[in-house]
Amino acid sequence: MSVLEVHDLSIRFGGVQALADVNLAAGEWEIVGIIGPNGAGKTTLFNCITGFYSPTSGRVRFRGEDITELPVHVRAGRGIGRTFQNVGLVKGSSAVENLLTAQHLAASYGAVAGIAGSPRTFDDERALRHRAHTLLELLGLADLGDAAVADLPYGVLKRLEIATVLASDPDLLLLDEPGSGMGPEEAHALGDTLLELRRTFGLTIVMIDHHVPLVTRVSDYMYCLNFGAVLAEGPPEVVRAHPDVVAAYLGDAAEAV
Amino acid sequence: MSAVDDPTAGHPAPGSEPDGSGLPVEAAPIDAETAAAVRAAAPRPDRFRPAAAGWIGRGVVWAALAWVVLCLPGNIASPVSLSATEARGASEAVVFAIIGLSLNVLIGYAGQISLGHQAFVGIGAFTSAFVVTELGQEFWLGVIVAALVGALQALLLGGVALRVTGLYFALITLSYGVMVQQSLFNVESLTGGVAGRDAPLPTGVSSAYGYYYVCLGLLALVLWLDWRLTRTKAGRALLAVRENPRVAATLGIDIRGYTVLAFMVSGFFAGIGGALFAHRDGFVVAEPFTFQLALIFIIMTVVGGLRSRSGVVLGSAFFALMGDGILLKLLRLEGFFENVVKLPSEFVPLVLGPLLLLLTLTLYPGGIGQQVAPVRGWLLGGRFDRHAGAVKEVQVTDVRA
Numbered sequence: 202m203s204v205l206e207v208h209d210l211s212i213r214f215g216g217v218q219a220l221a222d223v224n225l226a227a228g229e230w231e232i233v234g235i236i237g238p239n240g241a242g243k244t245t246l247f248n249c250i251t252g253f254y255s256p257t258s259g260r261v262r263f264r265g266e267d268i269t270e271l272p273v274h275v276r277a278g279r280g281i282g283r284t285f286q287n288v289g290l291v292k293g294s295s296a297v298e299n300l301l302t303a304q305h306l307a308a309s310y311g312a313v314a315g316i317a318g319s320p321r322t323f324d325d326e327r328a329l330r331h332r333a334h335t336l337l338e339l340l341g342l343a344d345l346g347d348a349a350v351a352d353l354p355y356g357v358l359k360r361l362e363i364a365t366v367l368a369s370d371p372d373l374l375l376l377d378e379p380g381s382g383m384g385p386e387e388a389h390a391l392g393d394t395l396l397e398l399r400r401t402f403g404l405t406i407v408m409i410d411h412h413v414p415l416v417t418r419v420s421d422y423m424y425c426l427n428f429g430a431v432l433a434e435g436p437p438e439v440v441r442a443h444p445d446v447v448a449a450y451l452g453d454a455a456e457a458v
Numbered sequence: 459m460s461a462v463d464d465p466t467a468g469h470p471a472p473g474s475e476p477d478g479s480g481l482p483v484e485a486a487p488i489d490a491e492t493a494a495a496v497r498a499a500a501p502r503p504d505r506f507r508p509a510a511a512g513w514i515g516r517g518v519v520w521a522a523l524a525w526v527v528l529c530l531p532g533n534i535a536s537p538v539s540l541s542a543t544e545a546r547g548a549s550e551a552v553v554f555a556i557i558g559l560s561l562n563v564l565i566g567y568a569g570q571i572s573l574g575h576q577a578f579v580g581i582g583a584f585t586s587a588f589v590v591t592e593l594g595q596e597f598w599l600g601v602i603v604a605a606l607v608g609a610l611q612a613l614l615l616g617g618v619a620l621r622v623t624g625l626y627f628a629l630i631t632l633s634y635g636v637m638v639q640q641s642l643f644n645v646e647s648l649t650g651g652v653a654g655r656d657a658p659l660p661t662g663v664s665s666a667y668g669y670y671y672v673c674l675g676l677l678a679l680v681l682w683l684d685w686r687l688t689r690t691k692a693g694r695a696l697l698a699v700r701e702n703p704r705v706a707a708t709l710g711i712d713i714r715g716y717t718v719l720a721f722m723v724s725g726f727f728a729g730i731g732g733a734l735f736a737h738r739d740g741f742v743v744a745e746p747f748t749f750q751l752a753l754i755f756i757i758m759t760v761v762g763g764l765r766s767r768s769g770v771v772l773g774s775a776f777f778a779l780m781g782d783g784i785l786l787k788l789l790r791l792e793g794f795f796e797n798v799v800k801l802p803s804e805f806v807p808l809v810l811g812p813l814l815l816l817l818t819l820t821l822y823p824g825g826i827g828q829q830v831a832p833v834r835g836w837l838l839g840g841r842f843d844r845h846a847g848a849v850k851e852v853q854v855t856d857v858r859a
Contacts, residue, residue, distance in 0.1 A: 274708075274709075274710050277710035285705065289705035290705065291697060302695070302709060310690070310691070312695070313692075316683055318683070322686070322690055326689070
């Protein structure tokens with residue numbers, strides 16, 4: 202059974218058909234790559250999957266359950282985590298606090314018990330903090346300390362964002378341009394990380410990125426979107442070599458890669 | 459859920475793999491042991507420890523503060539003798555502090571403004587008076603019921619009204635406050651109408667001096683709840699909702715649920731404040747619970763400094779003491795406003811308040827909390843840092859609210 206299934210998804214903003222009958226599936230432990238030129242509807246697709254947009258038509262299924270009508274936070278509770286193009290972190294808080302915030306659903310006490318200061322919440326908070334530190338260490342971010350994350354460099358923020366989403370304990374991870382702003386070597390290292398995380402956490406990953414070599418290397422299956430429709434899909438080498446994809450998106454760069 | 463509680467379980471520790479794979483950005487990854495060694499070796503800025511003289515200085519200031527808060531209003535170990543009226547003024551300062559903390563939860567944490575908080579405080583006051591005089595119950599039960607009614611009110615109003623936020627929510631609370639003030643407060647069977655309702659001192663408390671300590675105890679309770687709120691998941695959820703609602707939602711945080719929860723906590727605190735307000739004077743009438751009062755509440759909270767407990771407490775106490783003329787008396791300015799500028803003293807806070815608000819928003823966005831932050835840090839054993847408590851983002855998030 203697929204972890205994520207998108208059926209005939211369409212969404213229209215006024216006169217713009219942002220997505221037209223998009224079909225997409227991601228199986229257990231799979232890494233699915235999505236490429237496509239700017240404005241192709243990649244992030245819009247993510248917004249439909251996470252629930253920020255309601256599609257005009259079509260369904261989204263997660264582990265067989267139709268989640269098309271569920272609110273964003275409920276979908277997150279089902280196990281869908283995502284990162285954002287422009288870094289989704291609480292900028293005024295420290296790295297550890299961001300990971301604590303992300304463990305919202307993992308906290309075993311109720312919000313009211315926390316406010317009342319029940320003794321158990323002190324222990325639970327300590328456990329959450331321990332897990333936050335462990336995760337930061339795992340991603341090589343142990344030394345960020347208590348400073349607000351606002352002033353950290355972009356590359357570190359991108360890594361921290363992944364640590365944060367992992368703290369929220371997802372089954373399905375949607376990564377929106379995790380490699381943006383990275384050079385070829387950093388992007389290569391990111392690829393290693395993603396493969397490693399899949400193994401460690403048993404994740405299914407759907408990622409959008411413009412680094413075609415990165416997406417090709419880590420993906421098991423790849424989609425290319427253009428003008429809101431799936432232009433090509435299949436194994437990465439096939440999609441990358443597809444004449445329509447080359448024409449629409451990669452141009453001469455395909456030969457260069 | 460597939461990810462395990464301990465992410466390293468069933469997986470070699472990150473440092474134990476020869477290639478240390480798993481580091482996305484840095485070309486040369488540092489394994490955990492090396493990192494720990496580097497951390498231990500690196501000369502970290504030492505934690506500041508005050509010398510003996512420093513501790514004595516801090517001790518003296520702490521003692522002076524404790525004396526002002528614990529002894530002065532009760533005429534204990536005190537060279538000056540306060541009148542019962544002045545002791546009631548001190549109680550009012552504490553009650554205002556509770557109300558300020560109530561609004562701080564809503565404005566500071568949830569980023570929503572209530573322009574109808576006079577209704578919450580007023581309903582708390584009448585509820586407690588009703589429980590004590592009509593139902594013949596103890597004062598403590600009156601306070602508990604008033605607090606619960608405050609939370610329930612917020613749940614009912616917020617459950618409906620918090621579908622909209624910001625300015626629109628403020629408008630709804632404004633009309634709610636005025637509606638309560640004009641209709642509910644005039645229902646004679648509930649409030650006693652124009653004559654009001656008796657609200658005796660708690661059993662075992664015989665004077666205005668004793669009552670001050672009752673107020674102080676409940677302020678301590680509210681401070682405790684507020685502290686736990688900010689240190690647990692609800693506080694972090696609210697912070698995330700205020701700063702980045704989209705991210706909050708993708709982390710599984712129910713935005714509206716938590717905003718309503720913050721409103722309920724605010725209503726709970728306001729109920730306690732209202733009950734204390736009622737029993738302070740021995741009776742309660744609807745007259746003081748006007749929109750004017752709601753404005754003062756907001757001004758004192760913002761001038762005190764959103765999200766700063768010490769600032770909100772000080773700001774609220776300041777406005778309470780200014781409102782009942784005690785501050786003017788201390789400053790030897792009695793009669794100045796009445797005689798020179800023909801301004802009745804109860805309007806002084808309403809005129810000075812906006813001026814202070816302007817100063818706060820332009821010069822000290824962190825309010826009194828920012829101004830006292832250096833002293834606070836010093837008292838807690840740190841250095842005297844003039845720049846402590848500077849607020850960076852308060853304007854953006856709060857103006858949007």
